[in-house]
Amino acid sequence: MVYELYYWPTIQGRGEFVRLALEEASARYVDVARGDSAEDPMLAYLDDKRIARPPFAPPFLKAGKLIIAQTANILLFLGEQHRLAPATTAGRLWTHQLQLTIADLVAEVHDCHHPIASSLYYEDQKREAKRRAHHLIRERLPKYLGYFERVLERNPRGPKFLVESRLTYADLSAFQLVAGLLYAFPKAMARLGRRQPNLMRLHNRVAARPRIAAYLASQRRIAPNEDDIFRRYPELDE
Amino acid sequence: MVYELYYWPTIQGRGEFVRLALEEASARYVDVARGDSAEDPMLAYLDDKRIARPPFAPPFLKAGKLIIAQTANILLFLGEQHRLAPATTAGRLWTHQLQLTIADLVAEVHDCHHPIASSLYYEDQKREAKRRAHHLIRERLPKYLGYFERVLERNPRGPKFLVESRLTYADLSAFQLVAGLLYAFPKAMARLGRRQPNLMRLHNRVAARPRIAAYLASQRRIAPNEDDIFRRYPELDE
Numbered sequence: 001m002v003y004e005l006y007y008w009p010t011i012q013g014r015g016e017f018v019r020l021a022l023e024e025a026s027a028r029y030v031d032v033a034r035g036d037s038a039e040d041p042m043l044a045y046l047d048d049k050r051i052a053r054p055p056f057a058p059p060f061l062k063a064g065k066l067i068i069a070q071t072a073n074i075l076l077f078l079g080e081q082h083r084l085a086p087a088t089t090a091g092r093l094w095t096h097q098l099q100l101t102i103a104d105l106v107a108e109v110h111d112c113h114h115p116i117a118s119s120l121y122y123e124d125q126k127r128e129a130k131r132r133a134h135h136l137i138r139e140r141l142p143k144y145l146g147y148f149e150r151v152l153e154r155n156p157r158g159p160k161f162l163v164e165s166r167l168t169y170a171d172l173s174a175f176q177l178v179a180g181l182l183y184a185f186p187k188a189m190a191r192l193g194r195r196q197p198n199l200m201r202l203h204n205r206v207a208a209r210p211r212i213a214a215y216l217a218s219q220r221r222i223a224p225n226e227d228d229i230f231r232r233y234p235e236l237d238e
Numbered sequence: 239m240v241y242e243l244y245y246w247p248t249i250q251g252r253g254e255f256v257r258l259a260l261e262e263a264s265a266r267y268v269d270v271a272r273g274d275s276a277e278d279p280m281l282a283y284l285d286d287k288r289i290a291r292p293p294f295a296p297p298f299l300k301a302g303k304l305i306i307a308q309t310a311n312i313l314l315f316l317g318e319q320h321r322l323a324p325a326t327t328a329g330r331l332w333t334h335q336l337q338l339t340i341a342d343l344v345a346e347v348h349d350c351h352h353p354i355a356s357s358l359y360y361e362d363q364k365r366e367a368k369r370r371a372h373h374l375i376r377e378r379l380p381k382y383l384g385y386f387e388r389v390l391e392r393n394p395r396g397p398k399f400l401v402e403s404r405l406t407y408a409d410l411s412a413f414q415l416v417a418g419l420l421y422a423f424p425k426a427m428a429r430l431g432r433r434q435p436n437l438m439r440l441h442n443r444v445a446a447r448p449r450i451a452a453y454l455a456s457q458r459r460i461a462p463n464e465d466d467i468f469r470r471y472p473e474l475d476e
Contacts, residue, residue, distance in 0.1 A: 090304055
């Protein structure tokens with residue numbers, strides 16, 4: 001079976017968490033909207049009245065007859081299919097819990113450049129963005145990153161992975177989170193990164209995995225840009 | 239086994255989605271922070287360095303040796319334990335997908351009165367809140383509520399439940415979502431509710447279920463208030 005991934009073709013966005021899992025699993029997949037027809041098939045899907053279980057928004061993954069949406073939900077599925085999460089109930093829930101916590105921070109990072117509305121331009125909410133970014137950098141990033149550092153420190157199997165002693169989709173997502181933050185907030189992260197050595201090492205370790213390294217060097221990895229979730233607006237960095 | 243729920247004792251908040259599932263399942267549980275010792279045991283847990291898999295934030299549920307956090311993750315677990323979700327992979331993922339979409343809207347509703355920072359008072363971000371609430375009511379609520387209406391309409395088993403023909407935790411959460419919106423935005427919901435008849439009927443149907451009705455009439459149901467996620471600030475309603 002060849003998976004079909006439906007996501008915006010010009011950003012990493014939330015789709016990137018799925019792409020990383022597919023790449024690490026060496027799964028066969030088509031990134032549908034990046035084909036010749038661009039976004040059309042994705043938007044057609046979202047509008048198709050015959051779909052009994054419609055996605056609310058991209059990303060969504062077609063796996064045979066299944067259409068699965070919500071990033072963390074797709075990863076829950078891929079984790080089970082491709083051994084990217086433990087098979088035990090406790091391990092499976094813990095991995096998912098970490099993923100959902102990463103998703104919460106991703107949403108906060110998005111809202112820091114769009115604190116009023118996604119439908120408005122950044123320029124129309126720049127003053128509010130500056131205020132929100134200040135709190136993100138001073139309060140939220142230290143809280144979240146400190147948490148993931150603690151999770152690594154307390155892992156009874158050592159600080160190499162977030163969950164037990166094998167890579168899970170939560171590690172891939174933690175890599176993407178740190179990579180995004182390093183891009184968006186280079187100054188703040190230079191300071192914050194020093195306080196989370198295990199998390200930064202996890203980021204580097206994931207980036208060096210053969211399949212991930214090959215993916216990151218390929219044309220399939222979309223470059224960070226200012227239409228994405230993680231945006232480099234120097235005025236928001238501290 | 240008696241579950242232990244850890245959540246803030248004076249608000250419905252995200253804990254309420256868990257409480258509703260526990261109540262509908264007739265599960266034995268203690269709402270720990272509402273005991274004599276108030277929040278202390280919850281905060282002690284969050285600070286306890288001996289916990290290998292710490293929660294990032296409440297709510298979290300203790301189930302024997304398991305400590306599970308993240309609302310949607312707790313419901314994933316309870317859904318499996320108490321038949322509050324289908325047992326098939328497709329049904330389980332679809333239920334979770336709907337829950338995660340509800341969670342996204344809950345976060346947007348929270349941020350509409352706290353668009354800059356949770357650590358600031360509402361009064362310190364009132365102007366921004368007004369702007370954000372306008373977009374929430376005009377754009378986001380119609381989009382989300384229209385989506386859930388569509389899910390009910392398209393359910394091949396009829397519009398009585400979100401998933402197949404039995405109650406799931408997603409229905410309980412949809413009830414809580416609508417109840418919260420009716421409290422927070424009575425004017426906007428009087429208008430929007432008319433366009434989502436199946437969703438409003440679902441809300442009423444869940445409220446009338448014997449165990450839920452008994453719960454809602456009990457002291458265990460905390461009254462809505464302005465420390466909660468759903469807040470009635472007339473200046474934000476439209």
